[in-house]
Amino acid sequence: MADAEYVIELTNVTRTYKLGGETFNALDNVSLSVKPGEFIAIIGPSGSGKSTLANIIGGLDRPDNGTVLVDGNDISKLHDGQLSAYRNHHIGFVFQSFNLQGNNTTMENVMLPLVFAKLSRKERNARAIECLQSVGLGDRLKHKTNQLSGGQRQRVAIARALAVKPSIIVADEPTGNLDSARGQEIMSLLHKLNKEGITLLIITHDQSLANQAHRIVEIRDGKLTGRRG
Numbered sequence: 001m002a003d004a005e006y007v008i009e010l011t012n013v014t015r016t017y018k019l020g021g022e023t024f025n026a027l028d029n030v031s032l033s034v035k036p037g038e039f040i041a042i043i044g045p046s047g048s049g050k051s052t053l054a055n056i057i058g059g060l061d062r063p064d065n066g067t068v069l070v071d072g073n074d075i076s077k078l079h080d081g082q083l084s085a086y087r088n089h090h091i092g093f094v095f096q097s098f099n100l101q102g103n104n105t106t107m108e109n110v111m112l113p114l115v116f117a118k119l120s121r122k123e124r125n126a127r128a129i130e131c132l133q134s135v136g137l138g139d140r141l142k143h144k145t146n147q148l149s150g151g152q153r154q155r156v157a158i159a160r161a162l163a164v165k166p167s168i169i170v171a172d173e174p175t176g177n178l179d180s181a182r183g184q185e186i187m188s189l190l191h192k193l194n195k196e197g198i199t200l201l202i203i204t205h206d207q208s209l210a211n212q213a214h215r216i217v218e219i220r221d222g223k224l225t226g227r228r229g
């Protein structure tokens with residue numbers, strides 16, 4: 001949908017878990033609207049629902065109630081196959097623990113999300129090289145990812161996220177396993193991608209990293225509090 005006011009629009013989203021007969025809302029009636037090109041930091045204590053929110057926006061999980069519009073389409077109602085197609089076309093997801101195939105090369109890792117793309121092997125190769133170059137790893141194309149440092153691994157993960165040319169990147173504590181200098185490098189890289197037009201949602205524990213976002217959204221006990229939109 002062209003020129004939609006919001007690229008992401010969550011309305012009254014609830015995610016419920018059942019624990020020994022009790023129901024418990026990991027997300028409780030959450031509404032959040034994100035404009036194209038925004039850079040949002042989501043903060044909150046451990047267990048407050050940050051990852052649950054990230055997973056729902058990223059199409060890794062579905063809400064029990066509410067709607068999740070992305071580019072005007074409600075992804076909360078999609079079947080599994082449709083949801084994975086959504087992930088493969090719109091979303092780059094970056095995890096705290098990198099989630100790479102350690103014994104595979106950086107190129108192989110970055111090409112993985114392209115198996116569903118209608119691209120020739122040559123085009124997939126070219127795309128992976130371009131993405132690895134854009135994160136500063138053009139000289140590490142043949143390295144196995146378990147031979148790289150933590151900061152380099154997260155850059156491979158970001159290159160993998162970029163491979164599908166996403167309009168949105170969701171990063172769940174992308175600096176959580178890195179020292180502060182390496183964490184800042186990753187933030188700077190994500191910042192650069194946002195300046196190039198990608199809508200960015202970053203979950204972080206680190207207030208100084210959150211302060212670099214355009215807007216901070218705080219979540220507590222599954223509810224958005226403080227500054228919101």
Ligand SMILES: Nc1ncnc2c1ncn2[C@@H]1O[C@H](COP(=O)(O)OP(=O)(O)O)[C@@H](O)[C@H]1O
Pocket residue numbers: 017026044045046047048049050051052053
């Ligand atoms: N699969 C699950 N089953 C039951 N409870 C879960 C599950 N995933 C998350 N939770 C619970 O939901 C709450 C929010 O979790 P999460 O979104 O991972 O928090 P955060 O990322 O902010 O640390 C926590 O209380 C957590 O224990």
Ligand SMILES: [Mg+2]
Pocket residue numbers: 050051052172
């Ligand atoms: Mg989490």
